[in-house]
Amino acid sequence: NVSHGLAWSFYLGYLKLVLPHLQKSVEKLKELNGAVLKGAGPTRLHILLPLNAAVSSRPEVDDPNVRFHAHLPPLEVDRAGVRGRVFKNSLYKVMDAQGKPHFCVLEYATPLLTLHQMSHESSAGFGEAQRRHQVLLFYRTLRDILESSLQCRNLYRLILLDDQRTHEPHYLSTEIVRH
């Protein structure tokens, strides 16, 4: 089951590593100039999950109210023979409907890119019809893993994006701000 493995891989190989370091990374960031991050409590990674797995490299393309602001200081880890493998997150400035800015760390769930590309490779074994089902399975598996994780408690927000609504010009920023 493709999504089951991708969700576990996303957690074990990435989220478990980076989420506990987010708070410290953000505190080192001069570009914030004392600006406060969205939401009370610890710094959370906002993980965007489009139901149609249509992941953009830059969210500005989906909604100009979501703007890249700064890189967080990177984490460097020796991993599986790759020396100093770099894990670097992106801080965004999200404008709400009143024009007020909200700063938050966000990205799309990268494994959805794999699901999208696999659905176009005939030898990969599944097509566009099963893809939506795989995205939902990925979301539910990831949600369950994260809810049971002590290391990642309260350090994330999972944001499911309905492709029936992506034509709305500020759907993305609205969803991020309300989560």
Add this chain to the structure above:
Amino acid sequence: NVSHGLAWSFYLGYLKLVLPHLQKSVEKLKELNGAVLKGAGPTRLHILLPLNAAVSSRPEVDDPNVRFHAHLPPLEVDRAGVRGRVFKNSLYKVMDAQGKPHFCVLEYATPLLTLHQMSHESSAGFGEAQRRHQVLLFYRTLRDILESSLQCRNLYRLILLDDQRTHEPHYLSTEIVRH
């Protein structure tokens, strides 16, 4: 099927991106001082696949004849909302049985780390008994994907490592040199 998805993810999200750039990256590397890479033909990524999924962060731990030499110049790509995501490979100096050095780009297949960790998480759904089977399935799926890939043709070496032989002090360097 966990390994099927991990092999596709490894290809679509990583190998397809980095392998075509390896040759150019190596040519920019001053630390080689004109030293020639192992093997005639294009620069290949040597991918280590231990059958027991026991992936080390540093191969020196498994065989002191495998030594980190230099970082290749990184590739930076905007991907899924992560701006300037860094892909950086490691060049190693591998001493053979005659003490002659061979330079090559190598790493363990990182998804095997996921398999290893999943086999210890009860809620992930498989244990150590199925793990060896999953590693073999990962290897065969990856081999088939890479053999049909036009972009990655001849740019890799898959090196299966038999855990029955890892007690031999220079098993790793010997396997790398002979592939």
